[in-house]
Amino acid sequence: MTTYSEQIAKAASRPIGRIIAYWSVTIILAFSIALSGIGQLMRYGGNVDLVTDIGFPLYITNILGAWKLLGVVAIVMPGFPRLKEWAYSGIFFLMTGAALSHAYANDYGDYGFHIILPLFYAALGIVSWVLRPNNRKL
Template identity: 80%
Template sequence: MNKMMIGSETITKAEARSAGKVAAYWTVTIMLAFSITLSGIGQLMRMGGNVDLVTDIGFPLYITNILGTWKLLGVLAILVPGVPRLKEWAYAGIFFLMTGAALSHVYAHDYGDAGFHVILPLVYAALGIASWALRPNGRKL
C-alpha cells in the first residue's frame, strides 16, 4: 500500500518522504545559516577569540573583514529564493572556507581545546554538504 494516514489526510509514501526531506533540508540549512552568520558577525566585530584565532596562525587581522563579509553574503545567497547558480557558488565557498580554516589550524599546530579549531569548521563544512545535498528541486540548477 502506497498511502498512509496523517491525521485526517491520506498521503502517499513519496509525499511523506518528500516532506521529510524538505524538513531535514530546512533544519540543516537553518543550523548552517545561524552558525555561519554568528561566525561572520563575530569576525566583522572582532568579538571573542576571533582576533587570536586568526593572528595565532599567522594571518593578518584584516582577514576577519574579508571572511566575515563573505560568510554573511554566502548565507544570504543560500537563504534567498531563486539564484540557483549563486547558491552553488555559496555552498562551494562555505566548503572551501571551512576546510581551509581547519587545514590552516592543522598546519599551524593550533588545534584548540580538544581539537575545537579543527573540528568545528569541519562540522560547518559537513552541514554545508548536507544542506546542499538535501536541497529541494526549486533550489537546484
C-alpha cells in the same frame, strides 16, 4: 503488513521529510556561519586571536566575515540557483581551509576544536546541498 522501521523509512523518503531535514540543517548552518561572520566583522571574542595566532593578518576578519554573511544570504534566499552553488562551494572551501590552516599551524584548540568545528560546518554545508529541493538546484 509493514514493520515500524519500514514505515519510518517510507516517511523519511517522502518529500515533506526531506524538506524538513533540508531546512533544519540549513537553518543550523546559516545561523552558525552568520554568527561567525558577525563575530569576525566586529572582531568580537576570540576572533582576533583565532586568526593572528595562525599567522594571518587581522584584516582577514573583514574579508571572511563579509563573505560568510553574503554566503548565508545566498543560501537562504529564494531563487538564484547558480549563486547558491557558489555559496555552498565557498562555505565548503572556507571551512576546510580553516581546519587545514589551524592544523598546519599546530593550533588544534582544546580537544581539536579548531579542526573539528570547521569540518562540522563543512559537513553541514554538504548535507544542506544534497538535501536541497529541486527549485533550489541548478
